[in-house]
Amino acid sequence: MAANNQEPLSFARLVTLDERRPAYPQSLVELAYEQLLSMLVTMKIAPGAHIGIEALARQLDISQTPIREALTLLEAQKLAYKIPNVGFRAAELLTRREVHDLFELRLLIEPAAAAFAAQKADDAALSRLAGLAGEMSSAQTGNELAYAQFAEGDARLHHLVAAASGNRFIAETVEGLHAHLHIFRFLFKTNATDKAVQEHEAIISALLARDPVAAERAMRAHLEASRGRMNVVLEERERLTAAQTPPTPDGPTRRGRSRRR
Amino acid sequence: MAANNQEPLSFARLVTLDERRPAYPQSLVELAYEQLLSMLVTMKIAPGAHIGIEALARQLDISQTPIREALTLLEAQKLAYKIPNVGFRAAELLTRREVHDLFELRLLIEPAAAAFAAQKADDAALSRLAGLAGEMSSAQTGNELAYAQFAEGDARLHHLVAAASGNRFIAETVEGLHAHLHIFRFLFKTNATDKAVQEHEAIISALLARDPVAAERAMRAHLEASRGRMNVVLEERERLTAAQTPPTPDGPTRRGRSRRR
DNA sequence: CGTTCATATATCCTATATGATTTACCGGCG
DNA sequence: CGCCGGTAAATCATATAGGATATATGAACG
Numbered sequence: 001m002a003a004n005n006q007e008p009l010s011f012a013r014l015v016t017l018d019e020r021r022p023a024y025p026q027s028l029v030e031l032a033y034e035q036l037l038s039m040l041v042t043m044k045i046a047p048g049a050h051i052g053i054e055a056l057a058r059q060l061d062i063s064q065t066p067i068r069e070a071l072t073l074l075e076a077q078k079l080a081y082k083i084p085n086v087g088f089r090a091a092e093l094l095t096r097r098e099v100h101d102l103f104e105l106r107l108l109i110e111p112a113a114a115a116f117a118a119q120k121a122d123d124a125a126l127s128r129l130a131g132l133a134g135e136m137s138s139a140q141t142g143n144e145l146a147y148a149q150f151a152e153g154d155a156r157l158h159h160l161v162a163a164a165s166g167n168r169f170i171a172e173t174v175e176g177l178h179a180h181l182h183i184f185r186f187l188f189k190t191n192a193t194d195k196a197v198q199e200h201e202a203i204i205s206a207l208l209a210r211d212p213v214a215a216e217r218a219m220r221a222h223l224e225a226s227r228g229r230m231n232v233v234l235e236e237r238e239r240l241t242a243a244q245t246p247p248t249p250d251g252p253t254r255r256g257r258s259r260r261r
Numbered sequence: 262m263a264a265n266n267q268e269p270l271s272f273a274r275l276v277t278l279d280e281r282r283p284a285y286p287q288s289l290v291e292l293a294y295e296q297l298l299s300m301l302v303t304m305k306i307a308p309g310a311h312i313g314i315e316a317l318a319r320q321l322d323i324s325q326t327p328i329r330e331a332l333t334l335l336e337a338q339k340l341a342y343k344i345p346n347v348g349f350r351a352a353e354l355l356t357r358r359e360v361h362d363l364f365e366l367r368l369l370i371e372p373a374a375a376a377f378a379a380q381k382a383d384d385a386a387l388s389r390l391a392g393l394a395g396e397m398s399s400a401q402t403g404n405e406l407a408y409a410q411f412a413e414g415d416a417r418l419h420h421l422v423a424a425a426s427g428n429r430f431i432a433e434t435v436e437g438l439h440a441h442l443h444i445f446r447f448l449f450k451t452n453a454t455d456k457a458v459q460e461h462e463a464i465i466s467a468l469l470a471r472d473p474v475a476a477e478r479a480m481r482a483h484l485e486a487s488r489g490r491m492n493v494v495l496e497e498r499e500r501l502t503a504a505q506t507p508p509t510p511d512g513p514t515r516r517g518r519s520r521r522r
Numbered sequence: 523c524g525t526t527c528a529t530a531t532a533t534c535c536t537a538t539a540t541g542a543t544t545t546a547c548c549g550g551c552g
Numbered sequence: 553c554g555c556c557g558g559t560a561a562a563t564c565a566t567a568t569a570g571g572a573t574a575t576a577t578g579a580a581c582g
Contacts, residue, residue: 028536029535054564064538064564065535065537068564072334076337084564084565085544085565086545104428105428108369109369167362169362170365173366289566313533313534314533315533324566326565327567345534347573347574347575348534
């Protein structure tokens with residue numbers, strides 16, 4: 001086993017790997033997938049960077065075949081892309097406009113999903129939501145690490161609501177869309193989480209009360225507020241990076257003969 | 262904007278990015294993927310059936326590695342699923358309820374997409390739509406083969422509208438959802454296409470007139486009608502198959518020592 | 523006669539080797 | 553001094569081989 005890489009990788013699995021499975025004998029593909037995913041969301045692999053298969057195989061002490069398969073999975077999720085005889089690269093960071101579009105789609109789906117969930121959620125789903133509410137209210141706020149906790153809770157909330165809608169396709173789609181946002185956790189060191197927590201509570205209490213109208217409204221308000229908060233940070237960042245890199249930094253591209261004078 | 266300067270490489274890549282048949286140097290993975298996809302939608306591989314890697318490798322005269330990658334892609338699209346040390350299987354046929362849920366989600370997205378498209382479509386998109394309208398009106402109707410033509414046109418219409426919305430995520434999601442429906446083409450030998458063609462024309466003319474409200478309404482009407490038509494056929498089929506297979510036939514499972522009495 | 527354990531085999535999963543393609547370096551020519 | 557082709561190396565893509573796992577058949581036992 002590898003052991004070069006002692007990443008704790010506290011990230012919840014992004015893809016829907018069916019509820020729960022022993023996970024005893026973890027496939028090397030799954031292992032490579034999780035390692036790659038954590039490298040992507042922590043920006044250990046930069047957004048436009050080239051992902052060499054051979055290098056990764058050495059680093060993870062896994063052969064090339066499972067690596068390639070894991071990259072294929074990430075490509076299907078649009079978290080990486082492949083140029084046919086050149087290799088894989090990490091997906092580019094979403095532009096401000098893309099983030100806007102992403103929320104536009106989420107606004108079409110998730111408020112309705114919340115309304116469905118208010119009507120059709122079973123008891124197990126409701127109790128999970130209640131438990132999440134407890135966790136989030138007791139979570140600390142202010143410091144930097146707290147934001148990661150909040151983001152994790154946010155992801156779980158949206159996932160639970162989508163799943164509780166009872167519509168398999170809604171659940172899959174919402175989860176797929178959310179994957180793109182995980183990277184941004186590491187750009188937002190601090191970001192008013194207090195309001196967001198209140199929005200979360202509004203959503204959950206509406207669901208527990210089985211009030212579809214309130215749930216839909218709360219979800220819409222939360223998404224719009226979230227989009228607004230994100231937009232502020234992205235505008236700021238856009239201004240900075242625009243001034244910082246007048247020429248194209250060209251990204252890490254190393255290929256062909258190694259530099260050897 | 263990464264833009265690694267001006268990559269010279271690229272006719273092949275440009276054509277693959279735009280929806281055109283490259284046919285130049287087709288990767289074996291792509292080839293295997295397309296072959297598998299056509300086998301799945303034509304039910305040459307039955308819905309729950311086991312997909313043996315070795316057998317396919319022999320059949321397509323390709324080694325196992327690209328086959329495996331293609332299957333991984335299909336798994337990510339939910340057109341196949343994998344049981345960890347057992348193998349891949351074709352996805353089950355959507356139940357009537359799942360089809361209902363699928364249309365429920367489409368109804369959330371596509372009418373809005375049509376409204377966006379009416380506002381933001383560029384001239385190229387509009388001309389493509391106009392061309393499609395011409396094709397579909399001249400298509401024949403009635404016989405069995407005509408339905409396949411219609412289904413193809415339907416898929417292209419929804420794809421064009423989603424792309425014309427200008428929202429990358431809407432386009433990707435709509436296309437992903439549509440993939441599940443391709444299988445049903447081969448269950449519907451005949452299905453009143455006349456009305457559907459009229460619905461298509463209503464959508465296209467609304468878009469060409471750049472009328473968002475009409476486009477949204479036309480798309481919603483089309484989806485609801487389509488869902489209704491589909492539901493009728495599925496109810497019929499449900500009744501038949503329920504009577505036909507009282508026990509679970511368990512599907513084609515052949516594994517372990519070959520039968521040798 | 524039913525149940526359980528052992529063995530055999532097909533299949534998947536992973537590793538390694540070979541071939542194909544791209545990219546980078548470098549010297550020559552305009 | 554800069555553009556352009558040739559050559560070499562690194563990387564991707566594919567093929568093939570070797571372990572690992574699950575399933576089925578059959579025998580042993582209660």
